[in-house]
Amino acid sequence: MYKFKEYLTEARRQRHGTDSEYLKNKKMSPEVYKLRRVIIDMIYEFKKIIDLPRITVRVTEDGEAEEKNTMGVGTMDDRVVIWIPEKTLKRSEDTLREVIAHEIGHAVFKLRHDNSKMMNSTMNYPAMTKQEVFDWFKSLKKK
Numbered sequence: 001m002y003k004f005k006e007y008l009t010e011a012r013r014q015r016h017g018t019d020s021e022y023l024k025n026k027k028m029s030p031e032v033y034k035l036r037r038v039i040i041d042m043i044y045e046f047k048k049i050i051d052l053p054r055i056t057v058r059v060t061e062d063g064e065a066e067e068k069n070t071m072g073v074g075t076m077d078d079r080v081v082i083w084i085p086e087k088t089l090k091r092s093e094d095t096l097r098e099v100i101a102h103e104i105g106h107a108v109f110k111l112r113h114d115n116s117k118m119m120n121s122t123m124n125y126p127a128m129t130k131q132e133v134f135d136w137f138k139s140l141k142k143k
């Protein structure tokens with residue numbers, strides 16, 4: 001049976017909520033809270049360089065991120081949400097920082113993928129250094 005009401009609820013949740021289309025948010029626990037803290041601390045470092053709005057951060061299960069080889073997701077709609085799968089948090093600090101900055105590129109600046117190092121659709125190694133990421137934010141400020 002086609003449940004229109006449920007469909008609407010789901011659509012609304014995706015539009016206004018903090019659920020990704022395919023990544024599943026991890027349930028909040030002290031452990032997940034700590035993981036999210038790592039991401040938020042990196043965002044605080046970025047905020048010393050450039051003004052950023054409030055960014056909703058969710059840590060997700062690896063599930064489909066594993067299959068699709070996704071390191072993170074950032075909203076391209078009017079929400080400002082980034083999703084980071086747990087596996088990305090196990091990568092090097094530079095890799096994690098670059099992924100977070102890239103997703104902020106989508107979620108805050110609504111940048112699409114291009115051939116630049118930061119907004120490339122695939123992660124290239126070695127990851128960008130902390131200074132390169134900071135310089136990228138500085139370059140956005142001038143636009």
Ligand SMILES: [Zn+2]
Pocket residue numbers: 102106113120121
């Ligand atoms: Zn992307």
